[in-house]
Amino acid sequence: MTRHHPESLSLMDYSAGNLSEPYALCIRLHLDECSLCRSRVDTLDSLGAVMMEQQPKVSVSESMFDSILARIDSSPAPQPAAKPAPKISVLQKLLGEDINNLPWKRQLGDVSVLDITEKFPGQNEQVVLQKLVSGGKAPAHTHRGTETTIVLQGAFADQNGVFNQWDFVVLTDQDEHTPVAVGCEDCITLSVLSAPVKLTGTFTRMLNPFIS
Amino acid sequence: MTTLEQQPARGEGRKDPWSQLLVKVGKSRDRQAYHSLFEHFAPQLKYYAMANGMASHAEELVQEVFVSIWRRACLYDWQKAAASTWIFTIARNQRIDMLRKMRRTSAEMHVETEDLWQIPGEDDNEPVTSLHRLMSERRVRESLKHLPEEQITVIAKVYMEQKSHQMVADELNIPLGTVKSRVRLALNKLKVILQDQNV
Numbered sequence: 017m018t019r020h021h022p023e024s025l026s027l028m029d030y031s032a033g034n035l036s037e038p039y040a041l042c043i044r045l046h047l048d049e050c051s052l053c054r055s056r057v058d059t060l061d062s063l064g065a066v067m068m069e070q071q072p073k074v075s076v077s078e079s080m081f082d083s084i085l086a087r088i089d090s091s092p093a094p095q096p097a098a099k100p101a102p103k104i105s106v107l108q109k110l111l112g113e114d115i116n117n118l119p120w121k122r123q124l125g126d127v128s129v130l131d132i133t134e135k136f137p138g139q140n141e142q143v144v145l146q147k148l149v150s151g152g153k154a155p156a157h158t159h160r161g162t163e164t165t166i167v168l169q170g171a172f173a174d175q176n177g178v179f180n181q182w183d184f185v186v187l188t189d190q191d192e193h194t195p196v197a198v199g200c201e202d203c204i205t206l207s208v209l210s211a212p213v214k215l216t217g218t219f220t221r222m223l224n225p226f227i228s
Numbered sequence: 229m230t231t232l233e234q235q236p237a238r239g240e241g242r243k244d245p246w247s248q249l250l251v252k253v254g255k256s257r258d259r260q261a262y263h264s265l266f267e268h269f270a271p272q273l274k275y276y277a278m279a280n281g282m283a284s285h286a287e288e289l290v291q292e293v294f295v296s297i298w299r300r301a302c303l304y305d306w307q308k309a310a311a312s313t314w315i316f317t318i319a320r321n322q323r324i325d326m327l328r329k330m331r332r333t334s335a336e337m338h339v340e341t342e343d344l345w346q347i348p349g350e351d352d353n354e355p356v357t358s359l360h361r362l363m364s365e366r367r368v369r370e371s372l373k374h375l376p377e378e379q380i381t382v383i384a385k386v387y388m389e390q391k392s393h394q395m396v397a398d399e400l401n402i403p404l405g406t407v408k409s410r411v412r413l414a415l416n417k418l419k420v421i422l423q424d425q426n427v
Contacts, residue, residue, distance in 0.1 A: 021422060024411075024412065024415045024420050024421045024422070025393070025408060025411055025412070025415075027420065028383075028386060028411065028415065028420075029386070029392075030345075031320075031387075032320070032386050032387045032390065033320040033321070033323060033324050033345060033390070034386065034390050034391075034392065037339075037344060040344040040345060041339070041344055044343070044344050044345070044346065047346060052422075054348075056420045056422075057346075057348075058309065058313070058348050059367075059368060059418055059419070059420050060415075060418075060420060061309070061313045061316060061317050061348055062310065062312075062313045062365045062368045063368050063372075063383065063387070063418060064313075064316045064317075064320065064387045065310070065312040065313045065315070065316035065365075066312070066368050066369050066372055067383060067384055067387040067388060068272050068273075068275075068276050068312075068316055068319075068387070068388070069272060069312060070372075070384075071272070071275050071276070071279065071384070071388055072275050073271035073272055073274075073275055074271055074274040074275045074278060074286075075271055075274075076270045076271060076274050076287060076290055077287060080270070080287060080290065080291065081263060081266050081270075083291065084266070084291055084294045084295060084298075085259070087291070087295050088295060088298045088299075105343070106339060106343045106344075109338065109339055109343065110338050110339055135338045136338075137332055137336045138331055138332060138336075
């Protein structure tokens with residue numbers, strides 16, 4: 017059970033369908049593993065439904081229902097059970113690989129990164145996978161803009177606590193931290209950056225989010 | 229045509245009329261029920277499409293949503309979501325999907341719209357928490373009656389016009405912080421806010 021959840025306002029933006037794809041992916045990955053947030057989103061979806069119900073109505077053209085019937089008659093409804101896809105599929109689909117077998121780029125001692133921004137064409141954010149080897153430590157840094165992170169594997173700890181698999185973290189330019197990978201697995205995270213990271217220590221030449 | 233359904237006795241009273249109709253569509257492909265749903269929801273959906281800037285595709289969106297309702301109705305579980313909630317999420321996903329397809333080629337789409345946005349009540353693995361969910365639907369409707377207009381206005385812009393909190397602030401000429409606190413107050417009433425994230 018995860019202990020760090022997305023903020024209510026972000027869940028509302030998700031429910032309203034207002035998030036860009038990278039942010040929606042972070043929320044979706046969290047929801048898949050967090051029944052508490054699923055029920056929060058269910059309530060928010062109901063809020064959306066009630067909002068829609070309370071707005072004005074606009075009549076549709078007379079022939080529309082017949083055209084819909086014509087469409088459903090021309091292609092038979094698929095049978096149930098055809099639909100449910102396994103949970104891992106979102107990340108697998110996106111990356112085409114297990115997250116441990118990706119072409120990671122070593123940045124400094126303990127940190128590797130993989131920029132997957134190109135998987136989200138037309139979006140403004142930078143999207144980065146980061147790996148901190150078990151027991152490894154990332155240099156101190158702050159952020160420009162906001163960085164939204166979800167833990168995909170393992171766990172890390174910083175000044176704010178321990179973040180386990182599927183935990184959700186949002187850091188702003190006010191936060192400086194020095195994450196350490198805890199546990200016996202490498203810690204892998206997915207981060208969405210609204211602006212590049214700013215290093216505070218001596219590693220000024222590097223752009224490295226785990227460092228996040 | 230309508231058939232007799234077996235319902236758990238205690239559940240019958242909790243199912244709202246739209247959810248009953250949707251179950252009939254799913255179980256027995258009931259076209260009369262489908263038509264009733266169309267009469268009720270199509271004008272709402274058309275306004276939804278127009279409000280969020282899809283005026284020229286409004287009817288197309290309504291059609292897509294209804295074709296989708298027909299095809300997915302067999303997956304609908306009234307114990308997991310009310311029909312209106314389920315239909316709202318289909319409309320939301322369909323809007324996102326149409327916009328994505330207008331903007332880019334399928335080769336550029338690495339994930340499906342529904343990999344990112346979920347539909348409640350279609351997950352077989354989810355334990356049935358019907359009481360909780362149907363209460364929540366009713367609670368939302370009840371709570372909204374007591375919310376101040378200024379909070380509802382802000383939420384309506386987010387849901388219906390797809391506005392960011394910053395855009396809402398600019399439009400209403402109020403600080404961003406005020407927009408957020410109005411939303412938080414409303415969400416607090418709806419019990420969406422977790423205790424450690426309280427207002």
